[in-house]
Amino acid sequence: MESATSTFSLIDRLKSGDTAVFPALFQKYSHRLVVLIHYRLSPEMRLFVEVDDVLQETFLKAFRDIGNFTYRTPGSFMSWLASIADHVIADMARYQGRHKRHAAEHVRFRTDSNPQGPEPADTKTPSVLLAEKERILALIKRLNMLPEDYRQVILLAKVEGFSTQEIAMQLGKSTESVSLLLHRAVKRFRELLNSKSSQ
Amino acid sequence: MTKADSPDFQQNEDKGPSSSERERRLANAVAGYLDVQCQGGETDIEGYCRLHPDLEPDLRIEIETLDQIEHLLETPAFSSQGDPDEDELPQSLSGYKILGEIGSGGMGRVLLATDLRLDRKVAIKTLKRQYLNNASLRARFMQEARTMARISHPNIVRIYSLGQPDEIPYFVMEFLEGTTVVEAAQALTLHQKVELMQKVVLAVEFMHQHQVIHRDLKPGNILVGPDLEPKVLDFGLALHVGKGDKRLSHADEIMGTLTTSPLSRLGVMLRLMREVTSSRWG
Numbered sequence: 001m002e003s004a005t006s007t008f009s010l011i012d013r014l015k016s017g018d019t020a021v022f023p024a025l026f027q028k029y030s031h032r033l034v035v036l037i038h039y040r041l042s043p044e045m046r047l048f049v050e051v052d053d054v055l056q057e058t059f060l061k062a063f064r065d066i067g068n069f070t071y072r073t074p075g076s077f078m079s080w081l082a083s084i085a086d087h088v089i090a091d092m093a094r095y096q097g098r099h100k101r102h103a104a105e106h107v108r109f110r111t112d113s114n115p116q117g118p119e120p121a122d123t124k125t126p127s128v129l130l131a132e133k134e135r136i137l138a139l140i141k142r143l144n145m146l147p148e149d150y151r152q153v154i155l156l157a158k159v160e161g162f163s164t165q166e167i168a169m170q171l172g173k174s175t176e177s178v179s180l181l182l183h184r185a186v187k188r189f190r191e192l193l194n195s196k197s198s199q
Numbered sequence: 200m201t202k203a204d205s206p207d208f209q210q211n212e213d214k215g216p217s218s219s220e221r222e223r224r225l226a227n228a229v230a231g232y233l234d235v236q237c238q239g240g241e242t243d244i245e246g247y248c249r250l251h252p253d254l255e256p257d258l259r260i261e262i263e264t265l266d267q268i269e270h271l272l273e274t275p276a277f278s279s280q281g282d283p284d285e286d287e288l289p290q291s292l293s294g295y296k297i298l299g300e301i302g303s304g305g306m307g308r309v310l311l312a313t314d315l316r317l318d319r320k321v322a323i324k325t326l327k328r329q330y331l332n333n334a335s336l337r338a339r340f341m342q343e344a345r346t347m348a349r350i351s352h353p354n355i356v357r358i359y360s361l362g363q364p365d366e367i368p369y370f371v372m373e374f375l376e377g378t379t380v381v382e383a384a385q386a387l388t389l390h391q392k393v394e395l396m397q398k399v400v401l402a403v404e405f406m407h408q409h410q411v412i413h414r415d416l417k418p419g420n421i422l423v424g425p426d427l428e429p430k431v432l433d434f435g436l437a438l439h440v441g442k443g444d445k446r447l448s449h450a451d452e453i454m455g456t457l458t459t460s461p462l463s464r465l466g467v468m469l470r471l472m473r474e475v476t477s478s479r480w481g
Binding site for chain 1: 222223225226227229230233234237238260261264265267268269271272273417419
């Protein structure tokens, strides 16, 4: 999981008004959020909502509401971001049928026309972004090859950062059952990795 | 695929129909490692695996898989351990011109290079950049080189030399041109397949005689060249044990029967392969 200390420090600085750390803090979680948002969007919603749009909207709301966030555990920030993403997705679902919105139309990050907005969350070069996107797409492709329960437990453990006890509570299983499920899921994921590159 | 389709969980109550005691302990150990990470604690694969020696190598493999997922989810610029995919190829390493990358595994990557002094192609295994500061992984990487240096056999990949102390950790091996044993076997007759596997078994016996257990023998780690000679490679999980170690005894007993009839030799080979490859073969 992420370094709790650095996340805590970045949040602390951001809450103190040091907005320069904003890109660092949110980029740190962007891959996890992309994967999470991808699976939270229904197939129907993916037809009119882009993952990037949800990601940018989530970051903007988090930036605005960071004062309300209280750091409790290493996973609490990711849980908070996930809950914001859920709200953003729910809001976007209400817009279904009206018109497709793009990030640039509603996200008020800093641009020439909006110089007071926060620093864009992604300041990387297109080639770096493309390489990262391919990496995440490759991960999603492999996750999609897993049985649903295997994929779910990996998402809960590695993307959302829940402990086995927390996963057990969410799924209504015993922790031992969750441990077995996770073990088998990881084993299958490993087989998928090996089947791609055998050396 | 739904949960009901998941073969491991058909008829599953709570622990799964076929979960053995070892599997449950392995599952608990993996979960324990994950929970330490979840709490923001420092995790050291080597140290954690030492706590569960009887679960090796499966525990290590699963933990490394979890870490691979973690690396994919970390944003490179803010990853505490760097980005394996952004490791740039070195132009050269003392006396070797790097030509490209052959493959990439858990902690290392294998590069194709030219030995400028001898004018021949070689394979160079390097430690990934994100592990350079991990003392235990560096030690394990060097152990892999030393293990390979102990054994010289025509069907086992050869090591030529170790890198210079002032460069990234690497060692130089013979370059193998070929394909995995599974792909190669598709074009072979049954007799050729048996001959090929017999060579693999004898190579494994040779390792065992030199107190080396490969522990990761699988089709992907057996390359077959155009001359149909198999080569066992990747000693990243290999273990060097002292004489009298119980873990060698079973294999030694089996190998002791190899000079019997051809039919029983085939049976012995199959038994040995099943033993050394554990559940990951097939």
